[in-house]
Amino acid sequence: MEEQVMSAAAQVIIAITPIVGIAIGGMVVFFSLLWHHLEVRRQILSGTYKREKFNLKAYSLLIGLLLTGIGLMLTVVFALMGGISPSLLGGLIPLSIGICSIIFYKVNDWQ
Template sequence: MSTPSVAVQILVTVIPIVGIVAGSAVLFFFLYFNHKQKMLLIEKGLYQKISFDFDAFSLFTGFLLTGVGAALTLFFLLKEGISYGLIGGLVPLGLGISFVLYYFVKLKTTKK
């Protein structure tokens, strides 16, 4: 098997760098122009703050992460048994359970 040419090695090295730089530039300009837009709306008195329901978000995210974590945990458990790969499923499972518990604790404390 022959080794790849120097040009191919340079391209393989440069493409991820260009992708990261371009992605960072797009993200920067999105955040910059979004900020400018909000500032103009505030100056004109047209800005309305968007309400965010963190309780519903935590419940939805909790169920989603619990489902994904349970599926990954079961998959890695059946594939490799008890090993370090199992952490890839246990982390989202633990986060999902934590989000769901947060929702129910918050619901119980706000009723009092």
């Protein structure tokens, strides 16, 4: 079987893609937190601020569904690409956290 060699430019692009994705995601999170902070600050100054109660049950359902879906897809892809190997943990960990969050949603009746 003949092995193909990638060009140096392709290797650089493949190496930089996750770094750029993490940097852009970090900027989105930073600016959304900054915007929320400024919004709450303006509401406090104008006297219209009301603190909302955090809905843990809805949050655990949302996170559970998202992580279960992502973990299931990653597990299937990693299993098809590499079989049973340590890389399979990249899908099994979010899958198990998602399932546990959904179980928490079902068990949690105190809210």
